[in-house]
Amino acid sequence: MLSRRIIPCLDVADGRVVKGVQFRGHVDVGDIVELAMRYRDAGADELVFYDITASPQGRHVDKEWVERIARVIDIPFCVAGGIRSVADAREVLHAGADKISINTPALQRPELVAELADAFGVQCVVVGVDSLRDEDGQWRVRQFTGDVERTQALAKTTLEWVAQVQDLGAGEIVLNCMGSDGVREGYDIEQLQRVREVCAVPLIASGGAGAMEHFLDLFRRVDVDGALAASVFHSGAIAIPQLKQYLHAQGIEVRHAVS
C-alpha cells in the first residue's frame, strides 16, 4: 500500500537554509546539503526547498544549490519559489529536482500550469495553495504570501482553484492552511476534508503540526497523501524516526527507512 509521506520543508535564502521569525527577518540555520542529508538519514520521504527570496523579489531560483542537493540525495525533492516559466522550471528540473512547485505565478497566469504539465508531465507539477477562511466562512486563496507586505486576498475560493489547477494539469496539490500555520495546534482537518473531496490528485497537508498526535489525527481523518511541516522538525520538537514508529504502531502506513 502507498505510504503516507512525511515531508520536511526547508526555507532557502541565498543558497542557505534559514528560519523565518514571524515572516520577517531570517536566521541562518545551516548548510543546505548538510541539512538535506540529515533529513534523508532520518527517514524523510521527500524534501521541499522553498526559495523564500526568489518569488517576492522577482528573482529566479539559483540552480547551483539545486544541483548540489541532486548530487548527494537519493530521495525525491521539490523546489518551490521563483518559478514563473517553462524555462525556469526546465533549469530547476535539469539541475536535478524531481518536482517544481508554483504558487503565486499560477494565480497570476493559470495557463502556466498547463504549459508545465505539457512540457514535463503532470508528475513534475505541484501547485501550492495558500488558503485562509474569510468571515463569510469561505476559504479563499492568497497570493504573494512570501512577503507579508504584499500578501493579497483573492476573490477565488480555494475549492474552485483546486479544481481549476487539476484541470490544467497539476499533478499534486500542497494545501497550506494559513489559519493553522505556525499555531502548532494541529492540521486544519475540516478544510483538508473539503479540499480532498474535490482533489483527485495527491494532496499534501501543510500548516499546523505541533505534536505527533496531529499527524495521526490528520491521517486518520483525511485521506491525504502526505504531511508537510517545517518548524517542528527543524527545532527537533519531533524527530522523524520516532514519528514514523508512532504512526506505524497506530496502524498508519509509513515507509520504514533502511539504513
Next chain:
Amino acid sequence: MSATVLVDAGGANLGSVRYALERLGADVRVSRDAAEIAAASRVILPGVGAAASGMALLRERDLNKVLRELTQPLLGICLGMQLLYEGSEEGGVECLGLIPGSVRKLAAEPARDGKPAIRVPHMGWNTLQLRQSDPLLEGIGDGAHVYFVHSYAAPVDERTLATCQHGSPFAAVVRSGNRYGAQFHPERSSTVGMRLLANFLKIPA
C-alpha cells in the same frame, strides 16, 4: 570494457540517475550517440514523460535501432522500462518491442470499506512483493519501499521479478534475458534503489 552509458532520451531525471551511478563509483557517460551506446558495457534508459514523446525522441535521434540490437545488460527506468515493451496504451504508441506485452493505464478507484482511494498518477513510496530471486534484487527484501511516479504500468507475467500493488498489481521489476526494467525510480529510492543500481552494475557484461 567501456563505460556504463546513460541514454539521453530527453528525460528530466537524467542528472539524478547519473549522480546516483557516480556515487556508486561507476564510470558513467551520458550519450545520444549510437556508436557509443553500442560499445557500452551496460546501458541504462532512464525516462520521465510520455511514451509517445519518448519514442519520438529515440527515433529522431535514430537510437531505436541500436537499442533493439543491444546484447549487453540494459536497464530501463520508469518510462524507460515501459519503452522496452511492445507498445503503450499511452498515445497508442509502438515501443521498442524488447519485452513482450503492452503497457496499460493504471485504474483509479474511489475510497471504499475504509481503504484509501487509488489515485493516478501513482506517486510516492510503495512496497515491492518479490516473485523471483534474481541477482538484480540481491539484498532487497520483500516489502522494501521504493519511490514511484507513473500513470501507466506493465502487466504481471512470468518475466516479472517483483510486483507492486496500487489498486491492481503491476510489474515493478522485470527481466527478459539481459533486459531489465524498474518501474520505480531507483535513483530516488534511498538505500533500496542504490542497491538495485549497484546490483545492475555487477551483472556481467
